[in-house]
Amino acid sequence: SxxxxxxxxxxxxxxxxxxxxxxxxxxxxxxxxxxxxxxGQSLTLIATANQGSEATYESGFVIDKFPISRPNLTFSTLxxxxxxxxxxxxxLCSGGGDSTEAFFGQGTRLTVV
Amino acid sequence: xxxxxxPDIHITxxxxxxxxxxxxxxxxxxxxxxxxxxxxxxxxxxxLKYFSGDTLVQGIKGFxxxxxRSQSSxxxxxxxxxxxxxxxxxxxxxxxxxxxxGSGTRLLVRP
Numbered sequence: 001s002x003x004x005x006x007x008x009x010x011x012x013x014x015x016x017x018x019x020x021x022x023x024x025x026x027x028x029x030x031x032x033x034x035x036x037x038x039x040g041q042s043l044t045l046i047a048t049a050n051q052g053s054e055a056t057y058e059s060g061f062v063i064d065k066f067p068i069s070r071p072n073l074t075f076s077t078l079x080x081x082x083x084x085x086x087x088x089x090x091x092l093c094s095g096g097g098d099s100t101e102a103f104f105g106q107g108t109r110l111t112v113v
Numbered sequence: 114x115x116x117x118x119x120p121d122i123h124i125t126x127x128x129x130x131x132x133x134x135x136x137x138x139x140x141x142x143x144x145x146x147x148x149x150x151x152x153x154x155x156x157x158x159x160x161l162k163y164f165s166g167d168t169l170v171q172g173i174k175g176f177x178x179x180x181x182r183s184q185s186s187x188x189x190x191x192x193x194x195x196x197x198x199x200x201x202x203x204x205x206x207x208x209x210x211x212x213x214x215g216s217g218t219r220l221l222v223r224p
Binding site: 001006031033041042043044045048092094096102103104105106107109 | 147149154155156157158159203205207210211212213214215216217
């Protein structure tokens with residue numbers, strides 16, 4: 001199994017600012033994903049972070065709002081841009097080799113005030 | 114479209130009692146199915162997964178799940194619940210390397 005570390009674990013941000021969340025995996029993984037979990041809700045996939053190319057975004061999520069980088073097979077970042085209170089959520093990074101495994105970080109709890 | 118349904122929003126059981134959490138999926142091919150647990154303020158921990166083979170899957174913390182293709186179900190069970198099992202439980206199906214999650218079931222444990 002892979003161990004996934006996320007930083008920061010939580011943050012309180014002012015509206016209109018941006019926050020970059022880092023995700024580090026302790027081994028190389030083929031796939032990395034970013035999910036959002038709004039308060040009291042389930043997880044929704046934001047995008048697939050592709051190594052060496054642009055991320056693949058799900059319906060309802062756009063690159064201008066959630067730019068993603070993946071410079072190598074163990075690291076990815078998600079930026080939440082121009083934040084509003086509606087962006088207050090837990091953001092989770094996930095990594096795995098294929099459909100047979102998916103491990104999650106502890107998440108980043110974001111509050112926008 | 115692929116989907117996962119967890120019909121129970123909340124379940125309350127007494128400590129020591131048995132537990133079954135329901136999960137139904139909609140998927141065209143043989144599904145890859147997962148159960149995760151999320152304790153308050155924590156990320157997701159993988160309890161168990163099913164890909165193929167034996168339809169009864171054993172996981173961590175004494176949990177097991179049974180895949181029933183005829184019922185499109187993948188219910189999670191535990192014979193004796195502990196107070197530390199109180200958490201949110203998510204069922205998920207893998208679709209093109211992505212996970213589609215159910216809405217979750219919150220488990221409350223009575224002393």
